[in-house]
Each structure stands twice: as structure tokens, then as C-alpha cells.
Amino acid sequence: KTLLNQDLAGDEILVVSNREPYIHVNTPNGVKVQRPASGLVTAVEAVMRACSGTWIAHGAGSADRDTVDANDHVRVPPENPSYTLRRVWLSKEEEQGYYYGFANEGLWPLCHIAHVRPVFRSTDWAEYVRVNQRFADAVIAEARSDNPVVLVQDYHFALLPRMVRAVLPKATIITFWHIPWPNPESFGICPWREEILDGMLGSTILGFHTPFHRKNFLDTVDRYLETRIENEASTVSYGNELTQVKPYPISIAWPEPAPGECDVAACRAEIRQALSLPADQLLGIGVDRLDYTKGIVERFQAVERMLELHPDMVGKFTFVQIAAPTRSSLDEYQNFEARVRALAQRINQRFSSGSYLPIILKTEHHEQAQLRTYFRASEVCSVTSLHDGMNLVAKEFIAARDDEQGVLILSQFTGAARELHEALIVNPYHIEEGAEALYRALRMPQDEQRERMRTMRLRVRDFNVYRWAGRMLQDAARLRQRERVRSRI
Numbered sequence: 001k002t003l004l005n006q007d008l009a010g011d012e013i014l015v016v017s018n019r020e021p022y023i024h025v026n027t028p029n030g031v032k033v034q035r036p037a038s039g040l041v042t043a044v045e046a047v048m049r050a051c052s053g054t055w056i057a058h059g060a061g062s063a064d065r066d067t068v069d070a071n072d073h074v075r076v077p078p079e080n081p082s083y084t085l086r087r088v089w090l091s092k093e094e095e096q097g098y099y100y101g102f103a104n105e106g107l108w109p110l111c112h113i114a115h116v117r118p119v120f121r122s123t124d125w126a127e128y129v130r131v132n133q134r135f136a137d138a139v140i141a142e143a144r145s146d147n148p149v150v151l152v153q154d155y156h157f158a159l160l161p162r163m164v165r166a167v168l169p170k171a172t173i174i175t176f177w178h179i180p181w182p183n184p185e186s187f188g189i190c191p192w193r194e195e196i197l198d199g200m201l202g203s204t205i206l207g208f209h210t211p212f213h214r215k216n217f218l219d220t221v222d223r224y225l226e227t228r229i230e231n232e233a234s235t236v237s238y239g240n241e242l243t244q245v246k247p248y249p250i251s252i253a254w255p256e257p258a259p260g261e262c263d264v265a266a267c268r269a270e271i272r273q274a275l276s277l278p279a280d281q282l283l284g285i286g287v288d289r290l291d292y293t294k295g296i297v298e299r300f301q302a303v304e305r306m307l308e309l310h311p312d313m314v315g316k317f318t319f320v321q322i323a324a325p326t327r328s329s330l331d332e333y334q335n336f337e338a339r340v341r342a343l344a345q346r347i348n349q350r351f352s353s354g355s356y357l358p359i360i361l362k363t364e365h366h367e368q369a370q371l372r373t374y375f376r377a378s379e380v381c382s383v384t385s386l387h388d389g390m391n392l393v394a395k396e397f398i399a400a401r402d403d404e405q406g407v408l409i410l411s412q413f414t415g416a417a418r419e420l421h422e423a424l425i426v427n428p429y430h431i432e433e434g435a436e437a438l439y440r441a442l443r444m445p446q447d448e449q450r451e452r453m454r455t456m457r458l459r460v461r462d463f464n465v466y467r468w469a470g471r472m473l474q475d476a477a478r479l480r481q482r483e484r485v486r487s488r489i
């Protein structure tokens, strides 16, 4: 954290993301503040608390307009205000075209390659362009200097870097792409591929989670734009501009010991009691947004196969899936939810006896502290994304296990698998392999669990979210310094 503050000394920081860190919801008991399920928010929030600044985001909550001042500003977090949140309000058409349409029916499946066909409509594209311009205008309006540091988050804002650069040529624009980047052939089906690449190259620094995604991006740029790529220096020169393209693996804030948190034995008892399970029930946990990229169907199939292959586990093992509904107005997500529910029901019918059900599916909102109790109470955590930029749930599970017990099952197609080698790494498409990994996890000796968990804990503690942001900001500070020297010559 200290490093972060040094890097930022005196610089103005503006963050832009679609998702806001605090959603204000009207309830019969007044306005409630919720934290959305989003890896992006988990990471960037921690950084903003440490370094202050202004965060510009889409005002999505039903009660937002009651909570802001005349400039659409509100100080957050509610319990300890340390930075400013500026909401941009979108019309129904804008939200439909830009967020649901182009971002989530186009770019999301395009970049994830989870075998869901991307949809590209020119009407959505027009809204995407328009909303990017509206957010760029908000950045420009919020900037107090002509050279702010602007941190642009994710696939919702591919065009914004160029738009901000046009008005604030001296700004340091750091864009971080939180989802995977596909190979050039896959990306090439996007009708507006050149515009997207051109928009992103308005950035000073462009970050991806892994070297692999960075390479895919450089290959894509090489294929579709006239640029010069210096692999050694990690730069793309395009027109008169230079963009540094680098991997910055994202992480979480390493948790401070939480006063009053239940010890692991108490967490285990609390969760089993809440779920009416026997005290010695073996527990698996999955925590995801209800999204087709997360491999929830394959995970349930692996549970089913494990129970088939190892009947000794029937009655003894329960898998709890917490799945926060997301983007629910899209057909693809509604169909996915129906598939997940039907599969859980079928597996439950097949193996139920008395009050025993092998799968418990919970789709309501869960607070961070509740999730941590689940993580601490479980034998195994299953992260089986079909494709994922990083996946912070894997890191949160590890951070929650200060008892150095518990096994992580991790998809080889997550960015996290490049760092957490001591997890049981699986191909989520291979159901037998998933089943055997689950069985192995449930029977893993405590010593082996400790050895694996200890190594992973050290890694996540050291490579935490402050280091993620710190490395980007250090690179930015170096470039700014060079620029200052150059302008004096």
C-alpha cells in the first residue's frame, strides 16, 4: 500500500468502469448498499481505498439518484469515505445497446470462446460508441489537470482511451482488460475490429492478466492494423504514438485479521447447521456469477460422476454452489440458469435419500463475510471456468484458509492456473478428470493440504492487488518522468 501511495504522489487519479463499487437498492426498509459480484470491483475498490481519487461508473442501482449531490458525486465507502464516486446515468436504450448488447452479447463471448456465438448488431455498436463518448466526456469534465492518470477498466470501454487522448493528449491512460484476449482469427469476426484496436491503442499502457493474452493481442494488432511491434520493449507504435502492452496479473487485497471472525471449527459448525447437515458432512463450495463461462454445468457433472464412481461418498458429500444472477435479461443467461437448475435437480433426484441432496444451489446475494465463512467451512473449492481472465474466487478461497487446510480445484483455462500450481489443475471439459480430482481432494492427507496451501498463500499474499496496481503505476510514473525530461529539452 505504501508503495502505491509513493507512486501516486501528487498525481490525479481517475478510474472508469461500467460496474460501480456500491449499488444502492430501494427496499421496504429503506436504501440498502450492496457490493456487486465482480472481480473487477473486488480489485479496484481495494486500490481506490488506498489512494483516493475519483471513480466514474454507470449508476445502476434503483436508489442511486437519491444518494448523490448536484454533481452526481457521492463519497464512499459508506462506512469510511475515502474516495469520490461519480455516476453516469444511462437511458434504457443506451444500457441495452452498449452493456447488454455490444459488451455482453458481442465482446464477452468473442473474448471468452466458451462456444456461445457472439452477436453483433450495428444498433448496439452505435450505442457502444455513444456511451464510450459519454464516459470520455465525464473523464474530461472531472479532470482538474491536463495530465491526469486515467485507469480505464475492461471491455466496456475499448474506444474511450482514444476519445480521452483526443482532448487530453498529455494524460497517462492505463487500460486494463479484465477478460481474456482471443487469437487473431477469433477476434477477426468482429465487424468493428479495427475501430476497437485503434481505440485501445489510445492508451499509454495496456494491461492483460497473462503473457498469453498479451501475445494474442499483439498478434491481433499485427494482423489488422499498420503498426510496428517491438517485442523486447513490449511496445506498439501506431501513427505517432507508443503504447506499452504488458501482463499485470490481478489479485486481491490480502485480508487483515478480521476481529470477531469465527475460527475455522466454528465456521464449519455454523455452515453445517445452517444447511441442516450432519457435523461431519464433507463440503465442496463453488462461488460464481451465474455465467456460462464459469463451467458450472461441467462442475455438477463432475460431482455426479464422482458419486457414480465412488458410492462411498453418497450421503457424505454435499456441494454448495453460490451463483449470483447476472445479466439476467439476456436469453443466453436465462437459458443457462434454467440448464443449471434442471441439472442440479436431476442429480439431486438421482442420489437423494432421506433429507440428503448432493447439490445445494443458492442464487441469492451473499456478502463478502458470508462467502468467507463458506470458504473456511469447506473441504474443497471448485473453480472450473471454461475460460477466465484471472478468477479471483480462487485467490479468495486461499486467503480465507489461515488454517492451511482445504483443497483448490482449478481450471487450466483460468489466468490463476498460471500462478497457483499447487491447486489440483483440471480441464473442466474432461468430466472424469474433474470427478477424480474431487475424490482426490476429499481424501487428501492434511500434510499434503498444508504444503500446497502454504505455498499458494505465500504467493497470493506477496503478489496482492497493491502490487498489481503498483506495477502499472510504476511503469506509468517512469513514462511520465521521461516525458517531463523530454519536454524540458
Ligand code: G6P
Pocket (backbone or CB within 6 Å): 019, 037, 038, 039, 040, 041, 154, 155, 178, 179, 289, 326, 327
Ligand atoms: C467480469 C468483468 C467485469 C464485470 C464482472 C461482473 O469480471 O470483467 O467487468 O464487472 O464480470 O459482471 P457485470 O456485468 O455484472 O458487471
